[in-house]
Amino acid sequence: MKIAILVLDGPYNHEASDTAYNFTKAAIEKGHEIEGVFFYNDGVINAAKLMEPPSDDRNIAKRWSELGGSGVKLTVCIAAAKRRGINDDVVIDNAKIAGLGQLVEMAVAADRLITFGD
Amino acid sequence: MKIAILVLDGPYNHEASDTAYNFTKAAIEKGHEIEGVFFYNDGVINAAKLMEPPSDDRNIAKRWSELGGSGVKLTVCIAAAKRRGINDDVVIDNAKIAGLGQLVEMAVAADRLITFGD
């Protein structure tokens, strides 16, 4: 099944980003196809490349970037990103900043959409 | 009276940052001294210089930076900032990234401390 993931909340502050990541990994392990992960609202901060958490903690940006590198399409909403200071200079590798239309296309193409947020 | 302000939430997503700003301005207009504004938790994102909201909306980062320029001490917690991708390269002018100890010093020096957040 094709599953789309919408992430509305930033990293660390709430568990939403962790749940979205854990869910995405579990769906892939079950053999499902991830239609895409779309970051909207504070969710765009997940894609902040300059993130440097303590060394004994998870690096949320890096984790998403690696997932993108493995072939999962990561899209960061441009309008939401601009508000929060995320642009092409500071966005993680393997994620693309694009318009909200990508969310609609992802939602239409997928069999399911699930939203994580605060 | 010396008033210290603690901001625990980011810009735009919740009203907390706006209330903190409006309160700070009102306190100054009433003749009080602002001991400092400390950004902690997601509050550190208030200091993201790359923020570019729509032109007809308020620019929260710029607004804080100007307040800093007018003499209000703005401090961004370094540990919280690192988690959220804020460092010296992308922090607003007139704000300083520093340790949590600054919060304690501010709290001790002020007559009042008020916290805004989510």
Place this chain on the structure above:
Amino acid sequence: MLHTVNKSPFSHNNLESCLSFAKEKDAILLYEDGVLGAQAGSKLESIIKEALKKHTICALKEDLNARGISKTVGGIKVIGYPEFVDLVVEHKVVPWL
């Protein structure tokens, strides 16, 4: 003491919790989404009225206006930012975030 409540009492327990920990004569300020609790005629009106017997309850005008709330529970004091500052000067603050 001044208790500040910024969450809607319909969606969060902040006001309920505040009321159970605030001592008699403490002041309460409703601001941000907290002002939704000030609306007259809501299912929470009786709780607010009961609370008014023990507390001064204020609601921030700017937030009421933003949400189009003009009919507030009788007894609630509608104040602006300058009076918000005065409240903070007069009291230690307990934020219910």
Place this chain on the structure above:
Amino acid sequence: MLHTVNKSPFSHNNLESCLSFAKEKDAILLYEDGVLGAQAGSKLESIIKEALKKHTICALKEDLNARGISKTVGGIKVIGYPEFVDLVVEHKVVPWL
């Protein structure tokens, strides 16, 4: 349909709201702070038990463990991430965030 609830029912109205909009036979998943509602013996236990007559209620094991919750209300199905995925595959999702 699958209703997903991620907020503590002690501090937010999400579960209450979910229960009032979910139709009979709909499944409910408690995850993140939502799992606090699964704790046996809480003041919400009777509401959960009532809901179990109409709904399958699941709670995410990983979140229960994180919060040290081992005694859950009888009838709640404790599941892991793979079963969470299965639930989403089987149902359209209504998130209560």
Place this chain on the structure above:
Amino acid sequence: MEEDEDMIQKKMMFVMRKAPHGSIYPYEGLEVVLITAAYDQDISMLFIDDGVYSLKNEQNTEGIGIKGFMKTYFALEDYEVEKLYVDNQSLKDRGLSKKDLIDVNLQYFNRDEIKKLMDEQEILFPF
């Protein structure tokens, strides 16, 4: 943005249950509605819980310095977003009635009717 004539049309419901201004969700949710409308999807908006306050009349956000977005609701018809559903009970709980809401074409429902409307959807977005 692109429009695709051959795009599949899905039934999408935007569940608005958060209060405006206290958080940006109702505003950024509305942005998604507008974009989705351009893709010719079968859209409905459901206002429940504190979400009904997005439709409150006489909102004036000047004092808090936040841009209001009430006017967008009056433009929704131009975007062919015409299914605006309001939960009666949520209004009543908050001491509000129909006359407290803005003058746009709203449809009022009871919980049982809303359960049915939700069930018909293919995708539900929470804002």
Place this chain on the structure above:
Amino acid sequence: MEEDEDMIQKKMMFVMRKAPHGSIYPYEGLEVVLITAAYDQDISMLFIDDGVYSLKNEQNTEGIGIKGFMKTYFALEDYEVEKLYVDNQSLKDRGLSKKDLIDVNLQYFNRDEIKKLMDEQEILFPF
């Protein structure tokens, strides 16, 4: 960090009312407690509402991939943070009792006693 021998000592209370792990507040709040302790302030921590879950025993965050911070509570005594107050009613509402909490030195109070404790503070931090 600097310590100032002549620094004024204030009565500061950390009001912990949010659940751990669902948000970072209880964790980042604890970080402030540790720093404040280094400045030799008169610190207390008050656990109310969902905040009592920070003290729940047998927390294992491995499955969610988030670093737990339960061990820090056992170290608080070394930082001379010794006033850990728990609200009885919050425990009871959640179906918890003293035996469900970690084995550190906790003091249990009723609401009226807590009101008094709060009133004695000069600064209250919400986490």
